Amino acid sequence: MGTTSKALTLLDYFTRTRPQIGLSELARLSGANKATCYRLMTELVEHGLAEQVAATKEYRIGPAVLRLAALREATVPTREAALPLLQALAVATGETAHMSHLVAGNLVTLAFAYPATHGMRVMMEDADRLPFHATSSGHAILGWLPGDTVDRILQVPFDTAPDLVPLMPAEVRNRIAVARAIGWAATANTFEADVSSFAVPLFDAQGQVQGALAVAAAGPRLTDATRAAIPRQLIASAREIMALWGGLVPAELSALWRKTETQTEKVQG
Amino acid sequence: MGTTSKALTLLDYFTRTRPQIGLSELARLSGANKATCYRLMTELVEHGLAEQVAATKEYRIGPAVLRLAALREATVPTREAALPLLQALAVATGETAHMSHLVAGNLVTLAFAYPATHGMRVMMEDADRLPFHATSSGHAILGWLPGDTVDRILQVPFDTAPDLVPLMPAEVRNRIAVARAIGWAATANTFEADVSSFAVPLFDAQGQVQGALAVAAAGPRLTDATRAAIPRQLIASAREIMALWGGLVPAELSALWRKTETQTEKVQG
DNA sequence: ACCATCGGTTCATATAATAAACCAACGGGA
DNA sequence: TCCCGTTGGTTTATTATATGAACCGATGGT
Numbered sequence: 001m002g003t004t005s006k007a008l009t010l011l012d013y014f015t016r017t018r019p020q021i022g023l024s025e026l027a028r029l030s031g032a033n034k035a036t037c038y039r040l041m042t043e044l045v046e047h048g049l050a051e052q053v054a055a056t057k058e059y060r061i062g063p064a065v066l067r068l069a070a071l072r073e074a075t076v077p078t079r080e081a082a083l084p085l086l087q088a089l090a091v092a093t094g095e096t097a098h099m100s101h102l103v104a105g106n107l108v109t110l111a112f113a114y115p116a117t118h119g120m121r122v123m124m125e126d127a128d129r130l131p132f133h134a135t136s137s138g139h140a141i142l143g144w145l146p147g148d149t150v151d152r153i154l155q156v157p158f159d160t161a162p163d164l165v166p167l168m169p170a171e172v173r174n175r176i177a178v179a180r181a182i183g184w185a186a187t188a189n190t191f192e193a194d195v196s197s198f199a200v201p202l203f204d205a206q207g208q209v210q211g212a213l214a215v216a217a218a219g220p221r222l223t224d225a226t227r228a229a230i231p232r233q234l235i236a237s238a239r240e241i242m243a244l245w246g247g248l249v250p251a252e253l254s255a256l257w258r259k260t261e262t263q264t265e266k267v268q269g
Numbered sequence: 270m271g272t273t274s275k276a277l278t279l280l281d282y283f284t285r286t287r288p289q290i291g292l293s294e295l296a297r298l299s300g301a302n303k304a305t306c307y308r309l310m311t312e313l314v315e316h317g318l319a320e321q322v323a324a325t326k327e328y329r330i331g332p333a334v335l336r337l338a339a340l341r342e343a344t345v346p347t348r349e350a351a352l353p354l355l356q357a358l359a360v361a362t363g364e365t366a367h368m369s370h371l372v373a374g375n376l377v378t379l380a381f382a383y384p385a386t387h388g389m390r391v392m393m394e395d396a397d398r399l400p401f402h403a404t405s406s407g408h409a410i411l412g413w414l415p416g417d418t419v420d421r422i423l424q425v426p427f428d429t430a431p432d433l434v435p436l437m438p439a440e441v442r443n444r445i446a447v448a449r450a451i452g453w454a455a456t457a458n459t460f461e462a463d464v465s466s467f468a469v470p471l472f473d474a475q476g477q478v479q480g481a482l483a484v485a486a487a488g489p490r491l492t493d494a495t496r497a498a499i500p501r502q503l504i505a506s507a508r509e510i511m512a513l514w515g516g517l518v519p520a521e522l523s524a525l526w527r528k529t530e531t532q533t534e535k536v537q538g
Numbered sequence: 539a540c541c542a543t544c545g546g547t548t549c550a551t552a553t554a555a556t557a558a559a560c561c562a563a564c565g566g567g568a
Numbered sequence: 569t570c571c572c573g574t575t576g577g578t579t580t581a582t583t584a585t586a587t588g589a590a591c592c593g594a595t596g597g598t
Binding site: 023 | 574575576577578579585586
């Protein structure tokens with residue numbers, strides 16, 4: 001592995017639940033030598049990708065990423081373009097809508113929107129990695145990825161929240177196949193209790209899967225009518241988002257979506 | 270220089286005016302060998318910090334920075350906290366307000382706000398580097414930086430827009446000294462024609478300069494009254510922003526600011 | 539048909555990364 | 569007060585990795 005990769009890998013240990021990490025702890029987490037870790041972090045700090053908290057000497061993500069993110073959005077306005085449509089989707093469905101992206105083999109939440117109408121909503125946080133195996137977004141995406149990529153992703157060890165029944169690998173494979181066959185994915189109680197989730201894949205201009213658009217619904221208030229309506233609303237929003245991006249829906253998927261759109265009833269467990 | 274630094278340096282060549290760069294051009298710009306450049310960019314792409322446009326093979330900033338930026342804001346909500354105050358400042362002054370940060374020796378615009386009241390406004394773009402020598406923000410900041418750091422920054426070659434009279438180094442030094450002495454900086458026609466700019470420095474919890482808060486006013490409509498009012502409004506906003514951050518205004522500067530705040534008239538060329 | 543340029547690759551060489559051992563400083567606990 | 573574990577940081581010989589000139593096939597103009 002290249003030295004640069006090692007340095008960049010260190011950034012992956014910073015998460016929402018662990019935003020600041022000391023030198024020794026980072027070395028322990030990454031398995032790298034402490035001296036190596038120190039040198040790499042020093043270089044990241046020099047470039048503003050990390051910064052050191054003066055009081056505790058702990059490291060955290062640096063301010064340079066703000067400049068890079070602004071530049072990214074100026075170059076490819078993914079998030080900015082999708083946000084209003086995400087908000088519209090949240091209002092239309094009355095549930096939480098979110099968009100996640102495939103970045104470096106991870107599924108990352110990039111944007112989300114809440115409906116204004118309900119007091120109870122499924123809460124989201126961006127910048128967090130979603131598990132492929134337990135989310136509808138993961139299933140929706142994996143159906144459109146090459147087999148070996150899917151294998152590589154699924155062989156990453158995963159854990160399910162203690163209050164949930166974990167999905168067996170065979171079951172995950174099956175759900176991916178179903179998602180591919182019908183053009184959208186649905187899960188219930190796989191990532192969070194009492195949350196039903198629906199997702200469709202999103203594609204770039206080359207017809208490559210880029211991410212997923214999803215609706216996360218609070219289980220108790222889900223009626224059969226809304227279970228049927230959400231996929232259609234998802235598909236409509238996905239089409240709009242990709243129109244903005246210049247994204248290309250594969251012909252096969254477009255046909256599946258048309259089928260769902262013209263159906264009056266469609267329920268999936 | 271470490272390999273990681275070389276890789277990260279490559280990211281600096283991507284700007285708003287040059288958002289996508291091909292391999293050969295990037296090698297030419299950076300002075301690195303083409304093979305080296307290729308390998309480094311490949312590693313950056315693997316981690317999502319860069320991405321390659323399929324059609325042209327050009328590189329651009331990748332989607333991973335969005336996750337990092339969201340994580341940064343979740344850890345240190347610099348931008349999010351300052352934005353409403355920035356908007357208030359823009360409305361109060363009737364001019365464009367912006368906040369820039371010191372990151373890795375560069376002055377980067379992180380946020381800005383326009384007033385709703387005027388048709389004509391000074392336009393801003395974030396993610397762009399500002400020249401220290403020709404902006405009030407630069408002058409305001411440099412007054413509170415150690416001498417050797419100032420020297421290092423000022424010896425970077427700079428160019429002024431062709432329609433403007435460039436500031437001589439001695440003049441820049443003088444303006445920095447003035448800014449330090451009165452607690453705020455002002456420039457006119459140094460960065461853009463017919464734009465007057467006012468700025469105050471911003472500090473972190475350790476009392477270190479972090480950036481600057483500024484107002485950029487369209488020259489023609491500047492009256493003596495507003496020239497006097499803007500610094501006071503800047504100071505008030507800066508105090509609010511630092512209160513939110515937990516920033517610490519050096520006692521010396523706080524005294525200077527109080528002086529400006531209690532004055533009824535104050536005009537600087 | 540030609541030439542320049544593009545992105546990408548190869549491989550001997552040289553340089554930079556590595557890890558164990560070592561500091562000094564700090565913070566409990568006994 | 570002493571001890572012990574832990575912290576961030578540094579040094580060093582050893583080793584692995586980065587480097588760059590030359591090369592490749594493809595592409596686009598002239």
